[in-house]
Amino acid sequence: MLMQDVIIIGCGIVGAAAAFELAKYQVRVTVLEKENDVANGTTKANSAILHAGYDPLPGSLMARLNVRGVALAKKLCQKLDVPYRACGSLVLAFSPEECATLETLKARGEANGVPGLEILSGEEVRRREPNLSEKVLAALYAPTAAICSPWEYCLALAETAVRNGAELHLETEVTGIEKAGGLWLVHTNRGDFSARYLINAAGVCADAVHDMAAPHEFSIRPSRGEYYLLDKAEGRRVGCTVFQCPNQDGKGVLVSPTVHGNLIVGPNACPVVGEDTSTTAEGLAFVREKALKSVPSVAFGQSIRNFAGVRAHAAETSDFILQEKDGFVDAAGICSPGLSAAPAIAEYLVELLKNAGLTLEEKPDFFCQRRRVRFKELSPAQRAELVQENPAYGRVICRCETVTEGEILDALHGPIPPRSVDAVKRRVNAGMGRCQGGFCGPRVVEILARELGLWPEQIQQDKNGTWLLCGETKGGSAYV
Ligand SMILES: Cc1cc2nc3c(=O)[nH]c(=O)nc-3n(C[C@H](O)[C@H](O)[C@H](O)COP(=O)(O)OP(=O)(O)OC[C@H]3O[C@@H](n4cnc5c(N)ncnc54)[C@H](O)[C@@H]3O)c2cc1C
Incomplete structure (x- = not known):
């Protein structure tokens, strides 16, 4: 040892x-x-x-x-x-009491050394973000907030x-x-x-x-937050992260662009036991209702995924x-x-x-x-050059996100190789698009199995226990 x-x-x-x-x-x-x-x-x-x-x-x-x-x-x-974008954030106020909260947050931010905080009127904030509710009276703008x-x-x-x-x-x-x-x-x-x-x-x-x-x-009291992730068609609904005034449950429900071009909406706050990341109809209904108060036109029909994370409050x-x-x-x-x-x-x-x-x-x-190579972001000439060098970049595996086999192979030969379909997603975005891996999932399984020397039945969606296929594994390596 x-x-x-x-x-x-x-x-x-x-x-x-x-x-x-x-x-x-x-x-x-x-x-x-x-x-x-x-x-x-x-x-x-x-x-x-x-x-x-x-x-x-x-x-x-x-x-x-x-x-x-x-x-x-x-x-x-x-x-x-x-991926990082300096998009700034807004905290919205819908009542005179919340306008006072904005002043408190601004003073707190200034005491913490946050630069550039500004309180905007309802009209000013709607000029910047036309999809915000008519009921917004004022907002705190923080230019240094970002998304990643x-x-x-x-x-x-x-x-x-x-x-x-x-x-x-x-x-x-x-x-x-x-x-x-x-x-x-x-x-x-x-x-x-x-x-x-x-x-x-x-x-x-x-x-x-x-x-x-x-x-x-100390004891950790886990608190779960549930989300909607919306398709890129909704990704420009707001330009910056839009919060409501914080309450005893935390920062409240936000509506925000993501660095991948989607719209994220959430979270609620619900005490749970351990790492319980299930989503619930009630939790999501709450999130939807709160978000529509800030941005009434969010089209929840464009939702492509729900998920939850667990806060580790002491x-x-x-x-x-x-x-x-x-x-x-x-x-x-x-x-x-x-x-x-x-x-x-x-x-x-x-x-x-x-x-x-x-x-x-x-x-x-x-x-x-x-x-890392991001094939989707390259010019046609750069793409052609790359495919010439390595034909694996010419095979598009994820059509929604234009992710190539070459990028997946790069990840598999990187310092922390992925072992599951979602680990590939976290590295190269395959499966992050509108179809959420419906098309590329089986192809990613195939590549993982081939490169890791496993049977497809041994490949998991994400954490251990999330098997995708059932059948008889032959034992040993599939691709020797
Ligand atoms: C709903 C929600 C929204 C949030 N939004 C934001 C936000 O917008 N901005 C922000 O700044 N923060 C946000 N946070 C907080 C942020 O996500 C967390 O503070 C951060 O991810 C915590 O990181 P961590 O490394 O401490 O914990 P984790 O990411 O949970 O990592 C802990 C790791 O320890 C491992 N582990 C546990 N036990 C063992 C063991 N016995 N042996 C070996 N490994 C073990 C776990 O598997 C895990 O991988 C949010 C959190 C939630 C839940």
Whole structure:
């Protein structure tokens, strides 16, 4: 068993950002993730907004790390080729009381250091966003809010960490932790690992992981948010992210463009047990009703998918829990704006490790660049050149999104190869279009089986247990 300097438990956006940050230094890092892909927890199912930072209370960790995180995200997304759009956001007010809330949010944002906040009248805001309700009295505009691809952001950070020497173990669930001979010994379903320092970035399971190593201190109260994703025909219904005034359940229902050209609508907030990501008729009806209050013309008939994500609220505090004791670091209670704050959370975690004695010597050859072929975005001449070089780019697998076999093969030979149909979707967008994989799904299964040397019956839709085909597997490898 090779001793590591740091083991990170969980590879959502927080674990991936921490691995990325640590990979800048001469530190041996291992990431343990229980699922069969990175970004397979809350990080893949959220609103995908990089919040400006007017929501969290001034002086909180959340406020500080949110504002720094969005600034870092802008540069990171550019460097790592992550879809990102600086679209800005609006918070709408429908009553005089809500107009007063806008003033509070503006003052809070200014105290947090959010630049460019502005309150617009109903007429001004409808000039910018003609599809907003006539009933909107005023709105808070935040120009620094942005949208991104959350799973590609996480994947890009994790891939860069791996390229720079971090080890990633998927399908490796931490089941126990003990301190032995001054080191942390981590038990998993795939054997033991040991390290001088641990980072608990286990999202909804962060309380359970904490309790494996230390006395109980906090409890995660999962809260589910359900969404509609609408076809690209609705993608321009609004130009920026449109919120309503926040309430006790959080930031409320939003209507927003996505970086992939769709419209996202949601979420509600419903307490659940564990990682329950089912959607419900009641939850979706609530989302629909609230969204129509902001944007009455949203055409829900264009819905192509419903999904849900689970927030990891801590029962004891509304702030992030970022703390170190005895070389064990918690990154817990990372609810919204965790995606926005992630790179700043990672910096904070590394600072905690440094204060706990971890030596941080910079790696002179840290490599921080990532580019992938996006066939759809190329000019006809560039496409022709690419197909000439490699005919696999000439075979379109996903017709809705124009994703080629060449792009899928690139992903399969990348630093964190996909193992499931949805893992391919998260890397190259195959299956993200109007038909939601109806056409390309079987072809992606075929390519995965061929390239991974498996039978098609062994390929899963997403997490372990999501089998697509039944039949008799012949055992061994299908494509030897
Ligand atoms: C409905 C909703 C909307 C949101 N909208 C936004 C938004 O617009 N903007 C924003 O900034 N934030 C938003 N958030 C919050 C954001 O999504 C989260 O803060 C962020 O994704 C948390 O990342 P994480 O890495 O902490 O958790 P996760 O992504 O859940 O990652 C934790 C990982 O740990 C793994 N794990 C758990 N237990 C173990 C174990 N025992 N062994 C090994 N691995 C383990 C899990 O499999 C998982 O992959 C939203 C959240 C929700 C639910």
